[in-house]
Amino acid sequence: MSLLTSSADVRPEASVPSALTGSHHDLLLPIASPGIRSPGEDEREPFLNEPNRTQPGFVAKIIEHVTDRWLQTRQFITSDEGIGVLKCGLAYLLGSLATFIPVVAALLGPQEGKHIVATITVYFHPARSKGSMYKALICAALAFIYAAFVSLTSMYVTIYFHQRRMIELGHALVLIIFVGLGFGFIAWTKQKMSDPLVNVACSLASLALIVVLTKEGAIQRGSVSLAKVSQVLKMLLMGIGATMTVSFLVFPVSAQKKLRSNLAVATRSMAIIQSTITEGFLRRTQHDLQGFDYTGASTRLKKAHGELHKLLYETKLEQYVAGWERAYCHEEKLVHWAHGIVHTTGALHSSALLALETLKRPKFADHPLDGPNANASTATSNDRQSTTSSGDDPILQPVDIGMLEMTALDNGQPVAAQLGRVSDGLAPESLLVTELFDSFVDRLGPSMRSFTLTLINISAEIPLGLSLDNRVAMSHGSAAILTQAIEEYREAQREAFGLLYREKLDNSTGTFEQEAYFKEVAAICAHFSHSLLKFGEQLGELLTILADFEVTTAGYHRKKSWSWIKFWRRDPPRSRYMNHPNDGLDPRPSLTEVAPGYHTELLGTSSFERPSRLQPFRDRICRHIRGASSFFRKDETIFAFKVGVGAALFALPSFLSFTRPIYLYWKGEWGLVSYMLVCSMTIGASNTTGYARFLGTCIGALCSILVWSIAGSNAFGLAVLGFVMAICTFYISLLKGQGPLGRFIMLTYNLSVLYSFSLSQSSADEDPDERSGSNPDITQITLHRVAAVLSGCIWGIIVTRGVWPISARKKLRTTLKLVWLRLGRIWETDPLARRITNPGVAALYMTPEDRLKMQSLLSELETLRVAARYEIELNAPFPDTAYGKIIQHTQSIVDDLHALDLQLLGMPPSEPQLSLLRYTSRERQNLSGQISHLLGAIASSITHACPPNQVDLSKAKHSRDRLLATIFLYRSGDETSSSALDETYSLLYAYILVIDQIIGKMAEILADVGRLSTGRGRGERVVNYE
Structure with a gap:
């Protein structure tokens, strides 16, 4: 049975049998119209007035409301998002135990700051895939190494100058180099990488450096203290360990499964989109492109496509750790294919809009070749061709614009009026073009619909959502069916256009304007048809990639290699996408690969000039100078410099003897942490994060006072209430997209409640200013933290907006x-x-x-x-x-x-x-x-x-x-055109x-x-x- 229907008698609205299922009615859902009655309704029923129904009682309403809420809650708890929020709450509970359990707290030493373990679980939360956790572990390790290096180096610098009785000079160098340049490098890395996990690692490194450089006191005294560095390492290991334990043991998430799931969603969404676009093209209406199906599929496609790059990198880490790095090449090809077909879908949409716009306003109208002078113009053109062509050369020369001007003057109209006149959508022209388009659709529409349904069915059968551990053999008949469908559609397209052209030749009584309209309609139909064919061909590329993947991964459990560890046996570098079908089509260098000296290389040097021996050295020096100047002019460098200067100024009171007590009393270190978190590249981003963190600080302070007033210093009560707080804040961060707000609520909560509990377990001599008798004064503690956090937020906004603002x-x-x-x-x-x-x-x-x-x-x-x-x-x-x-x-x-x-x-x-x-x-x-x-x-x-x-x-x-x-x-x-x-x-x-x-x-x-x-x-x- 033929896959495509080639009958010319089928109207566009007719039902076309599907190539795979026999009918497309299974794919279409009836949409009820609110203004149309169903056949079973009573015709005597009032049309406007609703019939009287028994209103439920008050108790029934409450029961119904509670039932609905319970169903929604159960649906949320069993969803991926709900499981992720619960995992985050569990990880925070484990992290807070480092403060509540005396044995664990004793392992961290007598120093304060044990609540940082819980803070780490807030930032490195477990609601992520295994690959993302591997990346988080790498980022955290690099952050600790950097913080430890800067901390120890600054200590030895101050010791060197302290031994020579120049401690003030040592403090100045620490402020300029280790605080200014150190925090500036963190800010530069944060903006250059532009990655959420890198941002978290930068925040962690800032926190560790701030505690050691400004609060611990060893640098101010000119001595070496490894206690704080070792405590930070222990807290880092505990926080990351708690997060990874929850992530890997409680409903673990695979990045490869998420990647395949997103690819499946994207593929099926694109199939729906191309089907809707094709139907809108055939019906000559944009209503299909504004319906619920199209907008919903576009939203799903945009969301799934936006996560592909991140999931691809996480999949790479998972597969490399699992010893199956060879599969990553196929995953990369799949993502590359998805990018290409998304662009093709956009091109298909563009070609459909072009066709619909052209049908409203025809463009091939009123040119200087119509009317009585058409033959004369042609003869003149042929005469010019015969005189300018030599021998048997079939190549024609460009048209003589002067001849066109003479023709226009003979017609009594200016050239601009004839060449630039475009149809304004007059009714006769639009009607003529619409009739021509309908005649095209009568022939090509059934084949196009059948081809579209074949693409939908094949897209639904592709096992994209499966991973290495859940494999199902792909139907090898799909590739053959798709290839046959493409060939039959291409042939049906050729026959339809040929038939229409022959009919036009048989009825060659139309005007030249009708001829122009016919060519215009043929052009828009061919333009759309090529885009649709390319979509089908790219779907065939997907089947080829999956077939190769199936062959490569056969028996993969017995072929694990971890060859990436064997650096001494590196394979030769391969192309990025393993010889993708679209590679090598265009030898032109891309816009990002043109060398800066391209134009000078084109000029070259004369063969009579002997270049100086020092010329290569001079060119190298000039190139380095240009590169350095370009680097210092970049926004990332300017941002890093002003962040470093602002951090040095904020940390300055901690190095001055007369201002250090004030800095410690008002917890200036947390103000500096807030400053590093608030600073963003642009003014608008800083305003956004500053507002979120200000609001989060206030909410966190109020919640801290409320929780402490309820549970006091009871560890069990604080742990339970902290778990509830974590659930609420992670719901805000993960599901509502308000990450800074949720994180700062928990940061303020940790600084207040967990610190108060640690203070209640210590002796009465520690921090007497924040005690009310022998118990911690939660109001005083919260006030100090809120003041510190707000001062850092305000200082960050001032620096971002006042020093070289980047708008x-x-x-x-x-x-x-x-x-x-x-x-x-x-x-x-x-x-x-x-x-x-x-x-x-x-x-x-x-x-x-x-x-x-x-x-x-x-x-x-x-x-x-x-x-x-x-x-x-x-x-x-x-x-x-x-x-x-x-x-x-x-x-x-x-x-x-x-x-x-x-x-x-x-x-x-x-x-x-x-x-x-x-x-x-x-x-x-x-x-x-x-x-x-x-x-x-x-x-x-x-x-x-x-x-x-x-x-x-x-x-x-x-x-x-x-x-x-x-x-x-x-x-x-030209007499050779036959189609x-x-x-x-x-x-x-x-x-x-x-x-x-x-x-x-x-x-x-x-x-x-x-x-x-x-x-x-x-x-x-x-x-x-x-």
């Missing part, structure tokens, strides 16, 4: 400029020109590396946009909506480029196509230059905060229409349509940029970019 709004504009300049450079590359010079290599606008870099920049834009919301400016509020639209339009441009890349990949170059590309090379070069210039002008406008008054889109539209006219002139003298899907013309037709859509997006971006610029003044000005 998130400015970085947002700078990143937007970088994105648009990259897009402008992409347009300058012109892969269609490289297709002429090197037809054997598929030239693309964006390589896979470029797409990943561009997507990373777009994700960074969203992060900066969120941070910019919290920057308080007196002149104007942050225009969040306008920036959101700009980012959305920029993403649409990237998707349009990728859709064009898919068509370039799906259409191998032919001699007639290359001839047309040579014929239109001048027009395409002008158009690419106009697009690149526009993107540069947009980047300059938003960078300098000025309205783009000098930007003129009409030149780009004029260049586009000149290219379109040139193609029509070429085709009027509506002729690849000679469909590529350039799609190229023009995509450019028209990009010009429209740029017009909207320019309007938004103009509003941003004029909005800073007194009034709003309307800037027209059309």
